[in-house]
Amino acid sequence: MSSALEILRRDFGGDVIEPGSAEYASAGGTVLAQGSPAWILRPKSVEDVRAGVRFAAGSGLPLSVRGGGHAFAGFGTNDGGIVIDLGLLASVEVVDEERHLVRIGGGATWGQVATALAPHGLAISSGDTRSVGVGGLTLAGGIGWKVRKHGLALDNVVAAEVVTAGGEVVRADAREHPELFWAIRGGGGNFGIVTAFEFAAHPTTDVHFGRIAFPASEAATVLRGWADHLRTAPEELTSAAEVANPFAGGPAAPVEIVVAFDGADPEPAAAAIDPIRRLGTVISDDVAPMPYAATLVDGVTPPPGVRLVTRSAFTERKSVPAVLAILAEAGTSDGAPFIWVRGVGGAVSRVPADATAYAHRQAELMVATVVVGPQPVVEAAGPALDAIWARLAPHVDGAYAGFLSSAADEDVAAIYPARTRERLAAVKRRYDPGNLFARNHNIRPR
Numbered sequence: 465m466s467s468a469l470e471i472l473r474r475d476f477g478g479d480v481i482e483p484g485s486a487e488y489a490s491a492g493g494t495v496l497a498q499g500s501p502a503w504i505l506r507p508k509s510v511e512d513v514r515a516g517v518r519f520a521a522g523s524g525l526p527l528s529v530r531g532g533g534h535a536f537a538g539f540g541t542n543d544g545g546i547v548i549d550l551g552l553l554a555s556v557e558v559v560d561e562e563r564h565l566v567r568i569g570g571g572a573t574w575g576q577v578a579t580a581l582a583p584h585g586l587a588i589s590s591g592d593t594r595s596v597g598v599g600g601l602t603l604a605g606g607i608g609w610k611v612r613k614h615g616l617a618l619d620n621v622v623a624a625e626v627v628t629a630g631g632e633v634v635r636a637d638a639r640e641h642p643e644l645f646w647a648i649r650g651g652g653g654n655f656g657i658v659t660a661f662e663f664a665a666h667p668t669t670d671v672h673f674g675r676i677a678f679p680a681s682e683a684a685t686v687l688r689g690w691a692d693h694l695r696t697a698p699e700e701l702t703s704a705a706e707v708a709n710p711f712a713g714g715p716a717a718p719v720e721i722v723v724a725f726d727g728a729d730p731e732p733a734a735a736a737i738d739p740i741r742r743l744g745t746v747i748s749d750d751v752a753p754m755p756y757a758a759t760l761v762d763g764v765t766p767p768p769g770v771r772l773v774t775r776s777a778f779t780e781r782k783s784v785p786a787v788l789a790i791l792a793e794a795g796t797s798d799g800a801p802f803i804w805v806r807g808v809g810g811a812v813s814r815v816p817a818d819a820t821a822y823a824h825r826q827a828e829l830m831v832a833t834v835v836v837g838p839q840p841v842v843e844a845a846g847p848a849l850d851a852i853w854a855r856l857a858p859h860v861d862g863a864y865a866g867f868l869s870s871a872a873d874e875d876v877a878a879i880y881p882a883r884t885r886e887r888l889a890a891v892k893r894r895y896d897p898g899n900l901f902a903r904n905h906n907i908r909p910r
């Protein structure tokens with residue numbers, strides 16, 4: 465430990481936050497998890513990240529790497545270990561205006577990215593929340609409001625700068641360290657710390673964005689009609705459905721269809737969105753043109769003691785009617801969890817399943833449930849939640865790492881089909897044989 469501390473004192477030029485310091489109270493936990501780490505390191509440079517990694521490796525203490533701190537499983541903190549918080553590595557730079565190449569620090573948030581790219585008329589399909597980190601979201605997938613047109617966030621990554629467990633800095637792209645490049649696109653933070661991503665952004669104009677709400681009693685027909693429509697709608701239309709929003713009445717809450725049409729022209733936008741309006745009795749409809757950056761919402765930090773339990777899975781076309789019928793019934797029954805269904809398909813499905821470590825390419829929908837509340841509430845909701853997932857089980861497959869609050873072996877097996885997992889384990893053996901980067905949906909080196 466003393467030699468590890470020497471490395472820290474000698475080579476680390478960033479902020480070191482220890483228990484008892486003024487910043488510790490706000491820096492110890494993440495957005496969704498409490499924690500009491502022994503050290504929080506905020507590197508200011510790649511050299512600092514290397515020193516932080518060498519310190520962590522030498523200390524033998526658990527290491528958390530924190531991007532935006534939004535992992536439902538609370539990966540970005542721990543008790544008694546080290547946190548490398550990348551929040552100061554948040555630059556967003558357009559490095560090639562013609563090719564729309566953008567270099568983004570590994571600790572940036574999607575709000576920072578959207579704001580920085582807007583003056584260039586560019587955007588990257590990311591997620592729905594400003595404070596979510598570029599790191600965690602991209603390394604898991606990235607299902608955002610342009611996903612059907614432009615694919616997952618990770619489909620737009622062209623290179624990454626990675627500090628490996630050995631403290632080496634490597635560039636991973638299609639030519640250099642191609643297996644590492646394959647692995648970080650879906651394999652999470654298992655293989656090193658990404659200090660910068662290079663993305664190919666896409667030109668953007670205003671988009672048409674908003675929510676169309678229907679009575680809960682119409683859930684079954686609305687959900688079914690919505691999924692049918694997405695199958696033939698232009699890929700400019702990305703959409704999600706929300707049922708049983710606990711902040712809007714739980715099982716009695718309106719079914720909300722969120723629509724994002726990637727374009728400013730009102731005519732094609734209306735042509736794509738109007739069929740959804742005709743699915744039932746519209747209670748409210750706030751769809752309007754706006755800059756892409758305005759579609760992102762601010763994340764909410766739950767009060768201490770409030771837990772979020774999140775589960776997810778994918779469903780392919782043949783099972784969509786069965787899944788939506790179960791969700792419509794469950795979502796309007798007592799004790800319903802918050803249900804999110806996101807349309808994927810489109811550009812996501814055109815990427816071969818083995819091209820990246822995100823394998824769920826043929827899914828039409830990603831389904832997630834969220835239970836929010838103090839521990840006793842979450843526990844009481846458990847049996848009803850298990851019953852819903854037991855009914856869904858024959859019709860769904862896999863899991864989306866981004867929407868998963870547990871990290872047991874069966875979760876990792878759900879995220880990564882066997883062949884993907886084996887290939888990831890081989891990459892892990894090469895870049896992190898000692899499993900230094902373990903606070904994630906962990907791929908063990910052997």
Ligand SMILES: Cc1cc2nc3c(=O)[nH]c(=O)nc-3n(C[C@H](O)[C@H](O)[C@H](O)COP(=O)(O)OP(=O)(O)OC[C@H]3O[C@@H](n4cnc5c(N)ncnc54)[C@H](O)[C@@H]3O)c2cc1C
Binds near residue numbers: 534536592598600654
């Ligand atoms: C409010 C909210 C909204 C969300 N909306 C969406 C959405 O619209 N679409 C979607 O796809 N997902 C969404 N998610 C899920 C989100 O993608 C995951 O929670 C993701 O892990 C968050 O990344 P982060 O960097 O903020 O989290 P962190 O907790 O900081 O990191 C998550 C994991 O990634 C690792 N990591 C982070 N950055 C790096 C890096 N630079 N290098 C190496 N490892 C790193 C961490 O070690 C950790 O294992 C949402 C989550 C929340 C809480």
